[in-house]
Amino acid sequence: xxxxxxxxxxxxxxxxxxxxxxxxxxxxxxxxxxxxxxxxxxxxxxxxxxxxxxxxxxxxxxxxxxxxxxxxxxxxxxxxxxxxxxxxxxxxxxxxxxxxxxxxxxxxxxxxxxxxxxxxxxxxxxxxxxxxxxxxxxxxxxxxxxxxxxxxxxxxxxxxxxxxxxxxxxxxxxxxxxxxxxxxxxxxxxxxxxxxxxxxxxxxxxxxxxxxxxxxxxxxxxxxxxxxxxxxxxxxxxxxxxxxxxxxxxxxxxxxxxxxxxxxxxxxxxxxxxxxxxxxxxxxxxxxxxxxxxxxxxxxxxxxxxxxxxxxxxxxxxxxxxxxxxxxxxxxxxxxxxxxxxxxxxxxxxxxxxxxxxxxxxxxxxxxxxxxxxxxxxxxxxxxxxxxxxxxxxxxxxxxxxxxxxxxxxxxx
Amino acid sequence: xxxxxxxxxxxxxxxxxxxxxxxxxxxxxxxxxxxxxxxxxxxxxxxxxxxxxxxxxxxxxxxxxxxxxxxxxxxxxxxxxxxxxxxxxxxxxxxxxxxxxxxxxxxxxxxxxxxxxxxxxxxxxxxxxxxxxxxxxxxxxxxxxxxxxxxxxxxxxxxxxxxxxxxxxxxxxxxxxxxxxxxxxxxxxxxxxxxxxxxxxxxxxxxxxxxxxxxxxxxxxxxxxxxxxxxxxxxxxxxxxxxxxxxxxxxxxxxxxxxxxxxxxxxxxxxxxxxxxxxxxxxxxxxxxxxxxxxxxxxxxx
Numbered sequence: 001x002x003x004x005x006x007x008x009x010x011x012x013x014x015x016x017x018x019x020x021x022x023x024x025x026x027x028x029x030x031x032x033x034x035x036x037x038x039x040x041x042x043x044x045x046x047x048x049x050x051x052x053x054x055x056x057x058x059x060x061x062x063x064x065x066x067x068x069x070x071x072x073x074x075x076x077x078x079x080x081x082x083x084x085x086x087x088x089x090x091x092x093x094x095x096x097x098x099x100x101x102x103x104x105x106x107x108x109x110x111x112x113x114x115x116x117x118x119x120x121x122x123x124x125x126x127x128x129x130x131x132x133x134x135x136x137x138x139x140x141x142x143x144x145x146x147x148x149x150x151x152x153x154x155x156x157x158x159x160x161x162x163x164x165x166x167x168x169x170x171x172x173x174x175x176x177x178x179x180x181x182x183x184x185x186x187x188x189x190x191x192x193x194x195x196x197x198x199x200x201x202x203x204x205x206x207x208x209x210x211x212x213x214x215x216x217x218x219x220x221x222x223x224x225x226x227x228x229x230x231x232x233x234x235x236x237x238x239x240x241x242x243x244x245x246x247x248x249x250x251x252x253x254x255x256x257x258x259x260x261x262x263x264x265x266x267x268x269x270x271x272x273x274x275x276x277x278x279x280x281x282x283x284x285x286x287x288x289x290x291x292x293x294x295x296x297x298x299x300x301x302x303x304x305x306x307x308x309x310x311x312x313x314x315x316x317x318x319x320x321x322x323x324x325x326x327x328x329x330x331x332x333x334x335x336x337x338x339x340x341x342x343x344x345x346x347x348x349x350x351x352x353x354x355x356x357x358x359x360x361x362x363x364x365x366x367x368x369x370x371x372x373x374x375x376x377x378x379x380x381x382x383x384x385x386x387x388x389x390x391x392x393x394x395x396x397x398x399x400x401x402x403x404x405x406x407x408x409x410x411x412x413x
Numbered sequence: 414x415x416x417x418x419x420x421x422x423x424x425x426x427x428x429x430x431x432x433x434x435x436x437x438x439x440x441x442x443x444x445x446x447x448x449x450x451x452x453x454x455x456x457x458x459x460x461x462x463x464x465x466x467x468x469x470x471x472x473x474x475x476x477x478x479x480x481x482x483x484x485x486x487x488x489x490x491x492x493x494x495x496x497x498x499x500x501x502x503x504x505x506x507x508x509x510x511x512x513x514x515x516x517x518x519x520x521x522x523x524x525x526x527x528x529x530x531x532x533x534x535x536x537x538x539x540x541x542x543x544x545x546x547x548x549x550x551x552x553x554x555x556x557x558x559x560x561x562x563x564x565x566x567x568x569x570x571x572x573x574x575x576x577x578x579x580x581x582x583x584x585x586x587x588x589x590x591x592x593x594x595x596x597x598x599x600x601x602x603x604x605x606x607x608x609x610x611x612x613x614x615x616x617x618x619x620x621x622x623x624x625x626x627x628x629x630x631x632x633x634x635x636x637x638x639x640x641x642x643x644x645x646x647x648x649x650x651x652x653x654x655x656x657x658x659x660x661x662x663x664x665x666x667x668x669x670x671x672x673x674x675x676x677x678x679x680x681x682x683x684x685x686x687x688x689x690x691x692x693x694x695x696x697x698x699x700x701x702x703x704x705x706x707x708x709x710x711x712x713x714x715x
Contacts, residue, residue, distance in 0.1 A: 003421040033693030070573060072557045073550045075603045082421045084601055096578055103580040211418055224434040229467040237466065243431045243582075248417065273465030280417040284430040284463070297438045321578050335583055338438060395581040404587035406577040 001079070004210055007086040007101040007134070009125040010111025015142045019111065019180035020074060020087055021052030023202065026187040029076035030055060052181075071101045080206045090121060095354065095369035096321040098128055099409050103395060106210050107136040109201075114147045114177070118160040124354045126161075130168045131317060131371065131411060133391050135213045137165075137173045138204060144193065145179045151195040168357070176201050214281050218385065219247030220308065220393045221301040222337035227286060239270065239286040240295055245337070245392040247303070248280040249287065254304045257295050259381035261310075264289040281392075298339040300383045308385045308393060313377045314412060315349065317387075319369070322400060322407030326366040326374075332407065334378060336396040342379040343398075349373040376410075386413030422610055425602055426459065431582065432561060432598040433463040436543050437470050439586040440594070443543040444501070446532075447473040449485030450661040451618060452547030452599060454492070455607055458616055459598060460545075461496060472499040474544070476531050478524040479506045480642045480663040488619040503535045520644050521637065521697055523666040533569045536593055543586065543594045551603040552692055561600050567591035604691045605684055612677045622680070624657045624672050635668035635697055659684075660695045668695050 010016035024030050030038075038054045055074075074085040086101030088094065090111075102108065108129045112122050129137055139161055147153040154177045165173050176185055177196050184190035187202045199207075227239040249255075253266045268288040269279045279285045287301060295301075302308060320326050326345060334343045350359040352371040359373075366372045387394030388411075398408035419427070436443045445460060447453045460469045475489060493500045505524050508531040509516060517523060536544065550557045560576050562584040577585055586594050599607070611618065629636040630643065631650045637643060639651060642665045656669035657680070674680045687694070 001421050002418070003424045031690040031693060032688045034690050070558045070576065073601070074557065075551050075601075077603075077605075082603075082606070100578040100580050104582070214417070216417055224431070225438045225464075227464055227467045234466055239466075241434050241463070243427060243434075270465070272462045282424065282427055283419070284427040284434070286465075333587070335585060337583065338435070392581075395583070397578075397580055397583050397585060399585055399587055404585070404589065406580075406585045409578065409580045 001077075001081060002210065003082050003084070004107060004205060004208070005084040005086065005105050006107040006109060006205065007088060007098070007105040008109045008111065009088070009098060009102075009129070010090050010109075010121075010142075014090070014111040014113045015180045016087075016090065016111050017053030017055075019109075019140065019142065019178070019186070020085060021055040022180045022183050022186050023085075024055055024074065024076050025052060026183055027076045027078055027202070071097050078202070078206055083205065090125065092121075092124065092354070093369060095124075095128070095371075096319055096409075098125070099132065099319040099321075102128055102132040102134055103409060105132075105134055106213055107138065107205070107208060108134045109138045109140050112139055112141050112157060112161070114141050114143045114153055114157070117157050118164060120355050122161070123164060123356075126164065126168060126170065127352075127354050127357060130170050133388055133411075135171075135210075136208050137170060138201070139173055139175045140201060141175060141177045142180055144177045144184065145182065149177075149190075149192045151193075154196070174198075174204055176204065215246040215390055215392070216248055216280060217246075218306050218308075218390055218393075219249055219253075219303045220245045220385070220390070221249065221285075221287060222339065223295060223297055223299045223301065224338045225297060226295065237288075238292070239288050240301065241284075241286050242301075242338070243284045244279055244281045246281045246390060247306075248278060249285070249303075250278045255289065255301050256304055256307060257293065258300045258302060258308070258383045259310045260299070262293045262295070264291040264293055266290075300337070300339070308383050308390075309413070310381050310383050312379075312381050313346075313375070314382070314384075315373060315375050316396070316410040316412045317352075317371065317373050318398070318408045318410040319371050320366045320408050321368065322405065323368060324400075324407075325368075326372070326408070327364060331401055333399040333401055334376070334382065334396055334410070335399060336382055336384055336412075337393075339382065340399075341382060342401075343376050345374050346377050347375040349375060382412075384412045387411035388413070422606065422613060425599075425606060426462070426610070428582070428601065429459045429598040430463040432584070432596065433460050433545070435584050435586070436545060436596050437464070439584070440543040442539065442541050443471040443545065443596075444474045444539070444541045445469070445471055445545040446547075447475050447489065447500075448547070448662070449475070449481065449489050449619060450547065451607055451611065451622065452549065454488075454616060454618060455599060455602075455610060456545060456547045457492065457496070457498070458614060469496070469498050471545075472501050474535060474541075475500065475502045476528050476535065477502050477504045478528060478663050479504060480524060480640075480665050482619070482621055482638075482658075482661060482664055484619045484621045485661055501535070501539070503531050503538075505531045507531070508534060520646070521632070521665050522644075523663055523697075525663060525666055529569060536569070541593060542588060543596055545596045545598060547599060548597045549602050549604070549607075550600050559597065559600070561597055562586050563595045563597065564588060565593050565595055569593070605681070608677070608681050608684055612681055618677075619661065621658045621661060624655055624675050624679075626653055627656050627669060628653050629656065629669060632697075636671065637668055637697070638664055640664045658695070659691055662696070666697045668697060670694055
């Protein structure tokens with residue numbers, strides 16, 4: 001059994017909450033008492049028998065307004081996999097929530113209302129998916145019942161979307177016609193769409209290959225914490241604790257510690273206190289080196305032959321999440337894994353229109369939910385990979401220097 | 414070719430260890446909130462793994478309501494003795510006296526909500542800047558939206574609208590003096606994951622998690638242990654049942670479940686078959702309103 005994290009993009013109107021409710025319900029992840037509570041609420045709101053969408057309603061403020069404000073995480077599992085759903089709102093004013101949910105996802109389900117086809121919102125969600133480099137894209141054409149389960153409507157949407165996906169340079173896309181209200185093609189194949197011979201949504205989620213999304217060739221190990229027991233029997237013990245975010249490490253590997261470029265060799269690798277010959281992403285481990293060199297939290301241990309970029313000036317695409325706008329000359333803290341450095345926004349190169357992909361130049365400030373390309377200069381070197389090449393070592397956040405809030409998600413390089 | 418494939422429990426474990434180490438790396442005075450329940454027991458095991466061969470670099474803090482199961486207290490002391498962890502205990506009873514707090518009254522009057530006061534006092538006393546807790550997002554609707562690093566103001570309040578976006582696996586733990594961060598390393602685990610992990614790792618649990626005979630009061634289909642902390646009225650139905658606990662909280666607000674499960678394998682098998690959620694079956698205190706948890710969290714609850 002393994003694990004898949006995915007995000008659902010769409011709005012309540014596209015039947016997104018119903019789709020999630022359906023996945024939870026049909027996989028037996030909703031217990032009797034939870035079902036009763038939903039039935040009670042369905043009655044209170046004067047809706048029909050049972051409103052599956054209520055399973056994803058979280059906070060009272062959201063219930064009262066009938067909207068989703070924040071990313072909610074939902075869980076279900078089948079015999080094959082455990083699933084983590086990031087349920088993010090789809091409207092443009094919640095772009096930051098969608099970017100947040102997308103950052104941790106290996107797969108995105110983009111909901112399209114069969115009646116509306118590829119809409120502006122579909123385009124925006126797809127652009128975000130491609131910016132965040134989500135490896136797997138599923139286009140769920142929902143509400144097929146409203147178009148009489150028409151194959152022609154479905155193939156038309158497939159053609160429209162495929163054209164757009166090619167323009168955006170999106171990789172493989174899987175299309176599935178659904179009716180989430182009745183559960184067609186979600187867990188069980190639909191009898192009403194015999195023309196569709198592909199997999200059901202759950203089939204796809206269960207079988208999509210996620211191990212191949214992990215990079216096993218570029219070793220990256222950000223040091224989180226130095227373990228020094230300083231006890232009598234472990235007097236000289238010095239272990240670097242962290243998580244292998246990509247690649248593999250073997251005893252005897254020649255390594256470089258960045259950004260200071262200190263050279264050494266792996267002496268011992270420990271996982272859960274036990275020595276192993278080899279460790280790989282995404283294991284948490286402790287590395288011990290042959291040489292007694294000065295390594296601290298924020299350093300990155302990599303192997304000789306495949307090194308990331310170490311620099312103080314670089315471009316990044318970012319999604320602005322702060323309430324105060326971003327302007328040229330503003331200073332922030334940049335956090336990439338355990339490394340935090342001060343930085344300044346040297347130049348706003350352009351703002352990206354998330355509906356059209358149009359690049360708007362001569363922009364003086366960037367507001368909440370905007371996507372922009374900027375030039376950043378840092379006080380100390382940052383060790384990273386191009387986000388589009390190695391996602392796990394290219395995503396950073398900007399932190400407000402005095403309020404300490406997280407104000408941007410950055411796709412570096 | 415799949416040379417390096419991890420089981421889902423390994424993936425969850427690695428994520429939790431990563432979070433534990435972020436806490437140790439980012440904060441000056443963290444603490445682990447320990448209740449004696451299976452989730453906080455799992456946290457302690459994860460913390461032990463995260464810092465091996467060193468000791469856990471922060472104390473365990475128990476906010477003692479005075480309404481504990483004796484077995485949970487005995488377990489706590491055994492765990493501390495075996496692991497060499499540092500333990501800090503602060504008593505809700507003391508806070509009630511010192512601050513003149515009004516104790517809830519009624520049949521199953523619970524000190525659950527008063528715990529928040531003792532917790533906030535303890536945070537202030539020791540200057541804790543991060544408190545690690547065993548909450549899981551699958552437990553309750555309000556929890557489903559909480560971050561792994563959840564910033565609380567000096568009143569311990571959770572403001573869902575001011576939550577920091579949490580991208581990739583980057584945790585922003587920067588806070589102002591007086592604020593603190595509640596950290597939930599097993600946010601992404603669900604109940605059965607915890608049980609499967611306990612089974613796989615052979616983690617020892619307090620005896621009350623396993624089937625035993627107990628005198629219980631039957632209340633709205635809940636089985637509440639007879640103890641000095643609950644009020645027995647005329648006409649109450651008290652019976653002896655073979656039960657176990659699915660969660661362990663206070664004796665006043667945790668219900669037992671009928672069970673003959675005597676081993677961890679039995680329990681995993683039962684949980685896999687049960688048709689009732691963990692909180693629905695065992696927590697009397699969540700039944701009050703749909704937003705009960707949301708409200709308590711806004712008031713500094715864990």
